[in-house]
Amino acid sequence: MWFLALWRRLLVLLQGPEPVAAPISSAPPPPPPGRLTERREISTPIVVPARGYVFTFRIRAMFVWSSNGIPREMLSGSAQYFMPYAVRALTNLAAARARNFAAHRARDLEVELQRELAATGPWRYERGGAEVACKPYVWVELDEGVKQAVRPYWEQLIKLDCEYDVDVKRAQNADRLSRQWLSILGKLVDNPAAGGAAKMTDENFAAVVQELIAQQQAATQRLNDLIEDGLRSDDEYERKTSFDLLAERLKSHGRAASAEPREPSRNGASPRPGD
Structure with a gap:
């Protein structure tokens, strides 16, 4: 008997302590995933016939699949x-x-x-109680035979478009230079010393300045002739208009005369105001 008791004690020592049971976790399960998306492209384009059924269109497409509340494995x-x-x-x-x-x-x-795909909205499919949505995106390509046929046309359009851009740049540069020249010439024409300034410049520039001065003088003479004709007219309205223009012309000449320097008096003294 003592031998059996010793044997049981030896077995207990060899087995070691009994494992302690782990406490049961009370943490809630992880929440389901929210909205997930997955993109898939077709490996070969969709080929459909064009009008006339001679040539075709090649359509490349990408499908965006989405889900809400299901695992990604189920979405895939x-x-x-x-x-x-x-x-x-x-x-x-x-x-x-x-x-x-x-x-x-x-x-x-x-x-x-x-436009059609945007109007219809996503396509919806259901399987095993789980719903997924699909939104297609498309790109349309020309048939190879059509590409070769329209290539010269597009090459010509590209050439014309480039030439148009060059012409626009030239016109902008010409307009900018013209504005600069007009500003310079306007200052010279308005200046009483324009004739002398023209003589000091090169021949081409001098010719332009002198021509502008001549045009301005001719326009002034034509206006004077019209005013004189209006004063001699029997029409009362024309006479009144001519008088108004004449008055404005006298005011302009008066302002120009007051801006010009006066000649010194014969005895060398400066002129008095009102002389």
Whole structure:
């Protein structure tokens, strides 16, 4: 008997202490994920016939899948499962719209598809109680045969556009230089010493200044002739208008005369005001 008791005690020592049970955690489970998105692109473009069924359009597309409240693994699995359905729906939509556009109107078809997709909103699919949304984005490319046919046309447009830019730059530079010259010439023409300044400049510039002075003098003479004709007219309105113009002309000459320096008197004294 003592031998059995010793044997049991030896087994207890060899087994070690019993493991202590871990306390049960009372922490709540992690909250479900919020809104998740995943992008998927098709490897090969969608090909649909253009108007006339001779050439085609090539449509590249990207699908943005989104979900709310489901794990990412479930979103990825749903996107993988519903991807063929989304591609088929986009193909049917593009084929129905493309037959209304000529083969070189890829941009117009792209705008039409984008407008249609924006109006309908995201496509929704449900699987196993989980709902996912899909929003397609499209880009339309020309058929290779159409690209070769329209290349000369676009090369010519690019050339004309570049030439137009060059002409605009030239016109802007010419306008800026013209304004500078007009400012300089205007100051010279208004200056009583314009004739002398013209003689001191080169021949071309002098010719321009002298021509402007001559034009100004001719315009003044024409105005004087018109005023004189109006004064001799029997029409009372014309006479009154001519008198007004004559009065304004006298005022202008009076201001110009007052600005000019007076000649010294014969005895060398400066002139008095009112002389």
